[in-house]
Amino acid sequence: MQAVRIHRFGGPEVMQLDQIEQPIPATDEVVIKVFAASVNPVDAKMREGKYPVVTEKDFPYVLGRDVSGEIADAGQSVSSFLMGDEVFAFLTPDHGGYEEFVIAKSDEIATKPHSLDHVQAAAVPLAGITAWQGLFDHGKLEAGQRVLIHGGAGGVGHLAIQFAKASGAWVATTASAADRDFLSGLGADQIIDYKSERFETIVEPVDLVFDLVSGETQDRSFSIIKSGGALISTLSEPNKQRAEAQGIRTGRYTAQPSGAQLQKIAKLIDSGRVKVRVDRTFGLREAAAAQKALQEDHIRGKIVLKVLN
Ligand SMILES: NC(=O)c1ccc[n+]([C@@H]2O[C@H](COP(=O)([O-])OP(=O)(O)OC[C@H]3O[C@@H](n4cnc5c(N)ncnc54)[C@H](OP(=O)(O)O)[C@@H]3O)[C@@H](O)[C@H]2O)c1
Structure with a gap:
């Protein structure tokens, strides 16, 4: 073979x-x-x-x-x-x-x-499980909460937006301007062009930032997270001292294979709620x-x- x-x-x-x-x-x-x-x-x-x-x-x-x-x-x-x-x-x-x-x-x-x-x-599989574990296992996202997803038009981000919406959350996302229609079609409530706009001056405070970008995007995210909220990254560990001072939870994780979670994702896709x-x-x-x-x-x-x- x-x-x-x-x-x-x-x-x-x-x-x-x-x-x-x-x-x-x-x-x-x-x-x-x-x-x-x-x-x-x-x-x-x-x-x-x-x-x-x-x-x-x-x-x-x-x-x-x-x-x-x-x-x-x-x-x-x-x-x-x-x-x-x-x-x-x-x-x-x-x-x-x-x-x-x-x-x-x-x-x-x-x-x-x-x-x-x-x-x-x-x-x-990899993108979906990464999105699922970031939002729900690590981010503890619940219905009625507000989440900002950085990098919403990529492999992980486009699924994360739809999982978050299906769970009853309000979703903002950062992406290139050309992706605006694509992301609104996925159900994103607020779309920020990361090249020409500063999300921290536009988005009202959120319960969770799901960070698929890292660097200064992650640093600038602290200011829009509510006390008691969370900043979860797939890429780098957020600043712990700053998180403690602000009363927020942070984490960087590596997605782990799970047939059981993948089966839940398959069900969501077959229900027509995720493209x-x-x-x-x-x-x-x-x-x-x-x-x-x-x-x-x-x-x-x-x-x-x-x-x-
Ligand atoms: N820890 C883990 O287990 C795990 C698992 C999966 C993925 N990851 C990591 O997570 C990241 C995302 O994965 P992916 O598969 O979704 O990658 P991807 O498909 O390459 O998507 C990345 C997205 O980020 C956007 N982007 C780049 N810079 C940005 C910025 N400053 N603000 C907002 N959006 C920006 C890109 O948009 P443009 O093309 O418009 O720039 C692109 O749509 C990757 O770095 C990957 O290595 C980690």
């Missing part, structure tokens, strides 16, 4: 399409025949050697963290999925998604949303170009690799 692997850290040129053996599942694992795999910012960080979980000991390493496909093989103790079941998954860093068949643990996978094709479904935006697709052999596009171009939603047709 084909897999996109790295044999050393570096730029997109270190990714190569290798011919490798199809994996065999352990007793508690399944093999997913991959129809589509999405591209996430973490894939490029791993390729560049900037994500400490992947070291030179892991070479040759298959990139990619989420997939949509069907069960092609299962270990003896797996009873929750049958051969041919359509599934999607956010994988642990032990197994990569840019390949034709991938190993997954049965508790990482969920039944694919019936209303999505494999390309759309592959766009969901998935795929901006562009590439072939498996074009994975380097896909990562380059995510890093350098303006992408609305997600980029997905079509792996098997």
